[in-house]
Amino acid sequence: MKIGNFEDIERIKERGLKKLKPEDRIRVSVGMATCGISVGGDAVFDAFRGMLGYRDDVILTRTGCIGFCHEEPLVNIYIPEKGILILHRVQPESVKDIVNNLDSVETLDSVLCQIDSWDHLVGGKIEYGNGFEGIPRWNELDFFKPQRKLVMRNAGIINPEDIDEYIAVGGYSALYRVLKGMTPDEVIDEVKKSGLRGRGGAGFPTGVKWELAKNEQSDVKYVICNADEGDPGAYMNRNEMESDPHSVIEGMIIGGYAIGAHKGIIYIRAEYPLALYRLQKAINEAKSYGLLGKNILGSDFDFEITISKGAGAFVCGEETALIASIEGETGRPRPRPPYPAQKGLWGKPTNINNVETWTNIPLIIKKGGEWFRQFGNEKSPGTKVFSLVGKVENVGLVEVELGTPIRTVVYDIGGGAPKGRKVKAVQTGGPSGGCIPAKFFDLPIDYENLTKVGSIMGSGGMVVMDENTCMVDTARFFLDFSVDESCGKCVPCREGLKQMLTMLQGISSGEGARSDLETLSELSETIKTTSLCGLGQTAPNPVLTTLKYFKEEYIEHVDKKRCRAGICEDLVYAPCHNSCPLGQDAPSYIAYIAHGEFDRSLEVIMRTNPFPGILGRVCDHPCELHCRAGEGGDPISIRALKRFAADRGAMPHIKIETEKDKRVAIVGSGPAGLSAAYFLRLKGYGVDIFESEDKPGGMLRIIPDYRLPKDVLDREIKRIEGFGVNIKYGIKVGEDKTIHELFNEGYDALFLGVGFRNGAKLNIPGEEAEGVFDGISFLKRVAKGEKLDLGENIYVVGGGNVAIDAARTAWRIAENANVNIVYRRTRREMPAIGGEVEDALFEWINIEFLTNPVKIITENGRVKAVEWVKMKLGEIDESGRPRPIPIEGSEFVTPVDTLIVCVGQTPDLSFAKGVEGLNLAGNTVSVDLDTMATSLKGVFAGGDIVTGPSTVVRAAAAGKTASESIDRYLKGGELKREFKVVFPSENVPLLKFSAEELKKLSLMGRVESPKVPLDRRRGSFVEVEKTLDVEAAIVEAKRCLRCDVKER
Amino acid sequence: MNAKEVQVYINGKTYGASEGEPLIGVARRNGIFIPSLCYEESLEPYGACRMCIVEIKNEGVKKRIVTSCTLHVFDGLSVETDSEEVLKHRKVLLELYLAQAPNSSKLKELALKYGVNRTRFRQKVRDNDPLNNSCVLCGLCVRVCSEVMGARVISFIGRGEKTRVNTPYFEQSELCLGCRACAEVCPTGAIEFRDDGGIRVAASWSNTKVELKKCNVCGKYYAPVKLDKRIDTLYYYRDKDGELRDMCPDCRRKAMTRKMTLIAENEVEKYAK
Amino acid sequence: MPPLFLILRGWLMDRQQIEEIIGKYKHPEGKILSILEDIQEVDRYLSKETLKVVSETLNIPLSKLFSIATFYSFFNLKPVGEHIITVCMGTACHVRGAAGLLNTLENLLKVSENGTTEDGKFFLTTEDKHFSLNTARCFGCCSMAPVVKVDEKIYGYVTVNDLPRILKEYGWKEDENR
Known part of the structure; x- marks a missing residue:
């Protein structure tokens, strides 16, 4: 019937409303847009139809997508008088349960949120009911809170295949x-x-x-x-x-x-x-x-x-x-x-x-x-729907007012990158757009702003990228798309984009040159200026923005043949190996464990790792962060497997090359020095380590026993000494001996691995009082066996590994105290190893986030209390993290018996005193990062003294690199490092799995190391983590996807 | 058609033009060289080669570098044909051309004009390329065959940098007229025809063969048979009695001269009487 | 999906059937693409004979039809395998490792680059015509990236290890001497 007048519309509207809000019947709407269907929405619909077919007290319909695609399949259940409940992740198997509990749906686990009223804008607000108690409203969920539904005013609510419902909501x-x-x-x-x-x-x-x-x-x-x-x-x-x-x-x-x-x-x-x-x-x-x-x-x-x-x-x-x-x-x-x-x-x-x-x-x-115009901003009014996809937790369609900052969309709505990874950039505008680095995430999203940073709004695609995304590969990906889709009519787009792609493919496979980067820029300009249509005019944008904001990655690919994200096939043996500073051949040593050959596993490990027992316990495992099994599953427990091999495998026979008559002096027996010593000794050089303390290990020795037992530490170092490395104790280079004296004694080269051995200060009033320690000194004293009385209220300031170590140590020493960690940012920004933080929380250590100390209140020279201030997250700084800002007036005081300050480290620069020609950069030693050579001939340096406080594995890697440079130096050849793509060639055969085994392996979560139960930890420094048992290790090793095998 | 007369400035000098005509026409008319590959006066501007770019000097114009074949002149338009910016882009484009069609000597000549004698880019060389590795996909052959001759023998195949020009399925065509308009209009000399006795072979178009007409008088093969009708139509008004049919242009000229002379002599005679 | 018997019969539509399809479209806007798509829905590819019939019936030069068929990714000009495997190469899927899936599939199916047609489309078919492999730019199922589609069924969160299992569902046999 044709609508002629207002009454006609009203009549249809009534009819439609009765469908949307049936008077005495329950209405079940299954989300049936393509995203819902693709994760099983149609199967869910069929299941409902099967169960409800005969009933006339329940209406079954379809609806569209409300935008929360990550939670699909979604089902709306309208209960008369009460409102709509949205159930999420509904599977066909659970439909029976839902249908049998329709009168108490609100009690089901799969309830996500409720809708009691919904503003359809054009048709006004519809009251769907009085609501359900205790169930969050849809717009109270983090995902929906910052959103504003204008375009999506009806999506996911009405049946898109019924015009009456559209008219009912004002259509x-x-x-x-x-x-x-x-x-x-x-x-x-x-x-x-x-x-x-x-x-x-x-x-x-x-x-x-x-x-x-x-x-x-x-x-x-x-x-x-x-x-x-x-x-x-x-x-x-x-x-x-x-x-x-x-x-x-x-x-x-x-x-x-x-x-x-x-x-x-x-x-x-x-x-x-x-x-x-x-x-x-x-x-x-x-x-x-x-x-x-x-x-x-x-x-x-x-x-x-x-x-x-x-x-x-x-x-x-x-x-x-x-x-x-x-x-x-x-x-x-x-x-x-x-x-x-x-x-x-x-x-x-x-x-x-x-x-x-x-x-x-x-x-x-x-x-x-x-x-x-009340939505959005002046130049860009209204809202925009964005498809938020990629490395983000809450993938879906997001509608926000224009002018909303990127960080709101990525972090608040999107939930950040999964698995705690760092978001690196966001790509807007698809292949015509650009990549916007994390440090610009305060940028309000609108047409002008996006153009200003080199991107475009495009149709609204927003792809989130994390640290495992290679920006060169991303540019190549988009160019590949544009080349494929170019119509081919005009030359700049057709030929130019193809030539750019060829160059990018070359860079991606390690065959690029620096001149390519310039050519890419030049070509981009011409293509942008002279192309016939928008496709050509915008296709160079991904290349231009990545060149502008991520040039280091291009340079690494070109100069060092290195893809830090682990993506470019020709440069990456496997993402774990690629991200390991030592270049450990993880796929091989893991595969040997899977085969049951533990000795061979250890042999592979020791080729590039001087102390696997140590790193198998304390490494911060960048490999696990890049593990491909971690995409959509759990990363392999690589560190635990390394420890397993170190504990279980027999020490391989390691050959030392022919003895050379050159000698190298190593200053410092921390991980950098020990590593340099190990590798140099294996090359046949005479190696002496000068250690200022009476025991070796440097920072390794202050790592608490519950993480790194001293007997393990000593055993690993003894092994290195066993190769012929001499450690001379009690000699502090800079005081007892100078660098020049060492050369005069006949050493041909020198390696400085003196670290950042002292704790940094907060520089707030009262820091000199008794009971206030810096983290390093505290841990050192405990390591030396000193008995400390820490009182009842212990506070540790900081968010790094030293802070966690100090807190968990204090918790063990002071059995009845309450131990707190105070950190000025949030959990997401904490630099400490994730597993360590989890253990600290498990041990009931309280962590106060967004809090900072203001001053220390003392009595009789001893700390009595501390005044704190709450912080809030402000603008994003260069590191891509929001800066913490004190909230005025939020100061509060707590009683404190012991305050341990772990906010940083400083070096002891006495070794450099009076040494002419040794260039420092602030409080670190300047080196050529490719060769570790300092400005002084024959003197090399590595580890914390070069980089500032960092991790054990990086220090060890620096020692290894230095050993290679020293080797070249002592042979009299070119010091300059040659960068070549060299893959390990162990070629451990693939295991064959049956279909069931494969299924089991792909579904299981990761095997974690067994840990000492909580009640056995307090008051004791027993090692918390235990070695995996043989079966567990083999199963976990089998989970490895063997990314090293390219041809399958 | 009354188009308004306007003044435009090219490289600082004033020239008269009709409002709305393409700038490239104004320039060419006045002997100013603007290179182009896909521009053909009798066809709509196509915008594929991008060689005819010029820089607009007027204030407040968002897009300064535009193709002059689509730049419709207005009063006061001021452009530079060889500004620094234009030359910069033109040179890069020429490098792209040299890479795309490394075998074309005409292209090399054009490139040399702007000092471009080598290309940084990877050259595209196809074994046994029917277009002699000289095609720049300007589209002139396709458009002439379709829009002017109406034969529609060849077309673009595929898309993007894989685009090629040829007959459907790279098979011999029945529709080719053998007129060689495509080869005539090709700016890079990519299209090859071979006359082999009485058969014209379109070597570039999958060796399509077209029959040639033989001159009744001298025996030379002078035109495709399919163009018969069109040639004869041209001469129809002078050849109502069909005397000049099946003659090559040379013989036809001689025959026509004789005929005209005869007619003239008759007239003179008439007068004389 | 067209009825099974139409696919299994192995031969293509005849002139009358093609004319029927053409007759469905009264208005000129977008009708050529729709006609070709409808034909392909039944025949699964566009054969030379079919294009000739369309050319004659619609009075469109064959060169133009061929140009259209080779320009748009949608059209197959060569017979396709029984099962079509499509790997999504959209941004979200790429960022989650789709390229590795494509490589592995090429190896498992033993298809090589020689499968590309002269118009350059990426469409590889196995020798026994059991499977065809191609790529798509985005299915819009980014929440379950990476995505692989076999015929009409969509598989999400696909890893390299899942591929043999998925292929086996369609009758793929793992080769003994690999």
Whole structure:
């Protein structure tokens, strides 16, 4: 029946409302947009249908996607009087349970949130019920709180295949308003007033664009909806069409009226069959209600819409190419001018807008342009739907006001990167956009700002990248896409992009040169300036932005043949090996364990690791962070497996090369020095270590026993001594001997591994008082066996490994005290090893975040209390982390008996006193980081004294690099380091697994090391972590994906 | 058609033009050299080669570097054809061209004009390329065959940098007229035809063969048979009695001269009487 | 999905059937692409004969049709395998390791680069025509990246180890002498 007047609409509205809110019946709506279906939504729907088929007290329908794709399949259950409950991650198996508990659905585990009322904006607020007790409202969830649903006002609530429901929430009332009382000019004015900008990417003011087409004189005009959403990773438009197709149609009819067009065409990509189906259905429904066709709503305006399919060409998203495609040509863009508004489809004035732009129109007409302007900011009013994908916890469709900072979207809504990794950058605008580094995440998202940093808004794709994303590879990926999708008409795009891709592939495989970087820039400029259409003009953006913000990665690829993220195939043997500073061949040693050959495993380890027993216990395992099994699963327990091999395997026979008659002096027996000593000794050099203390190990010795038992430490160092390394104790270089004296004694080269042995100060009043320790001294004294009385209230300030060590040590010494760690930032920013922090929390150590000490209150020279201040997160600094800022007036005082300050370390620079020619950079020694050579001939340095406080493995790696440089130096050759891609060639054969075993391995979580139970830990320094037992180790080793095997 | 007369400035000098005509036409008309590969006056501007770029000097223009074939002149337009920016981009483009079509001597000549004698980029060389590794995909052959001759023998195949021009399925075509308009219009000399006795072979178009007409008088093969109708139509008004059919241009000229002379002599005679 | 018997019969639509499809489209906008897509839905690829029939019926030069068929990624110009495996190469999937999946599939199926057609489309078919392998730019299932589609079924969170199992569901046999 055709709608002619207001009463008709009201009647349908009533009917629709009864469907949305049935009076005495429960309504179950299953989320059935493509994202929901792809994770099993259709199976869930079928399960419900199977169970509910015979019942008439429950209605079963479909709905679209509310945006929380990560939690799909979602099911809405409307209970009369109460409201809607949204259930998440519903599986077909759990449907039975749900159906059997429909009268108490709110008690089910799978309830995510509730909707008691929902503002459909155009149709006003609908009260769905009085609500459920104790269940969070949808907009109280972190994911939805910062969002503002304008475009997605109906998505996930109404049935997209029923026009009555659309009308029930106010649908077509805007069209009614237009046809019953607005002139085309008035419509255009309203759109202009709203400031709406094209949501397809370019952001051209929509009202102005409409006006251009309106002013053209022609009997025939066209209005087109660009639904060729081609950006990979962007699927907002698809959802808009699948969840609320009528909003697009209504928008187009209004647009047609304003411009004077009677024909609308939706150009939709072929890869969207469901959207196409729903749009066509909606068109048919609208036609049957007289909302399309002749004399719409009884006016003298005719309008019809047809759908035109694309066929897999991204370039057809460009206006002139789109038009060519509709005309039955290949999708090659045409030069502009003339613009489509003047000469478009079939040569007639044509207005093209993106899907999302159209969905905004009914809203703007009904609520007014002024109303719209209250969202967003001045130059970019309104909202934008972004598809938040990639390395982010909460993948989904997010609608926020323009002007929202990136950090809100990535961290607050998205939840940051999974597995505690650091977010490195965000890519907006798809292949035409750019990568924005984390340090710019305070940037408000709008058209101008994104362009300013070199990116574009695009259609709204937002891909989050973490530290395991290689920016060179990312640029290459996008260029590959653009090369594939280029129409090929103009030379800069067709030939230029291809040449750029060739260069990037070369860089990615270690064959690039520095000159390539310049050529890439030059070529990018020409392609941007001279390309015929937007595809070519924007395709170089990913390269330009990554070159600008991540140049170090390019330089590493080119100069050092290194891909730090572990992605570029030709440069990476395996991500674990690639990220290990020592270059441990983890895939091989793990594979040997899987084969049961523990001795061979240890042999492989010791090729590049001087003390596996130590590193197997205390390493911060960058390998596990990059482990590919950790993508969508658990990373392999690589460190525990290394420890297993160290504890279980027999010491291999290690050959020392022919004895050389050169001698090297090593200053410091910490990890850097020990490592340099080990590798130099294996090369046959005479090695003497000068240690100022009476025991070896440096910082290793202050690591508490419960982490690194002293007998293990001594055993590992004894092994190194066993190769012929002499450690001379009690000699402090700089006081007892000078560097020059050492050379005079006949040493041919020197390695400085003196570390950062002292604790840094807070520099607040009262720090000199008794009971205040710096972390390093505290741990040293405990390691020496001193008995300390720490009192009842122990506070440790800091967030690094020293702080955790100090806290857990204090907890053991002072059995009845309460131990607290105070850190000025949040958990996410804590630099300590994740496992250590977890253990600290397990041991009931309290961690206060966002708190900082202000002053120490003393009595009789002893600490009595501390005044603290609460912090809040401020602007993001260079490191990409938000700076903590004190909150005024939030100071508070607590009683403190012992305060341990672990806020940093400082070096003892006495070794450099009076040494001419040894360049320092602040309080570190300057070296060439490739060779570890200092400015003094024959003197090398590595470890903390070069980098500042860092980790054991990095110090060991520095020692190893130095040993190679010293070797070259002593042989009289070129000191300069040659960078070559060399992969280990152990080639441990792959194990064959049965299908069940494979399934079990892929489903199981990771095997963790057994730990001493809590009650045995307090008051004791017994080693907390135990070695894996044989079975556990073999199973865990089998989980390894063997990324080292390229051909399978 | 009454188009307004306007003044434009090219490289500092003023020239007259019709409002809305493409700038490249104005320049060429006045002997100013702007290189181009895909521009053909009788066809709509195509915008593929990007060689005809110029820099707009007027204030407040967002896009300064534009192709002059799509730059519709307005009163007061001021451009520079060889500014620093234009030359910078033109040279890079030429390097891309040299890499794409390394075998074309015409391209090498053009490049030398701007001091480009080598390319940094990887050269695209295809074994047994029917277009002699000289094609720059300017589209002129396709457009001429389709829009001017109406034969539609060849088209673009594929997309992006894999695009090629040839007959469907790289098979011999029945539709080729043998007119050689494609080879004539090709800016890089990529298209090859071979006349082999009475058969014209379009070597570049999958060795499509076209029959040639033989001159009744001298026996030379002078034109494709398929163009018969069109040639004869040209001469129709002078050849109503079909005397000049099946003659090569040389013989036809001689025959026409004889005919005209005869007619003239008759007239003179008439007068004389 | 077209009825099974139409696929299994192994031969393509005849002129009458093609004309029927053409007749469905009354308005000129976008009709060529829709016609070709409808034909491909049944025949699974566009043969030379089919294109010739379309060319004659619609009075569009064959060169233009061929140009269109080779321009748009959607169209297959060579017969396809029984099962089509598509690896999503969208950004989200790429960032989660799709390239490795593609490599492994190429090795498992023993298809090589020689499968590309002269128009340069990436579409590899096994010798026994059992499987065809190609890529897509994005299915929009980014929440379950990386994604692999076999025929109409979508598999999410796919790792290299899952691939043999998935292929076996469609009758793939692991080769003994590898």
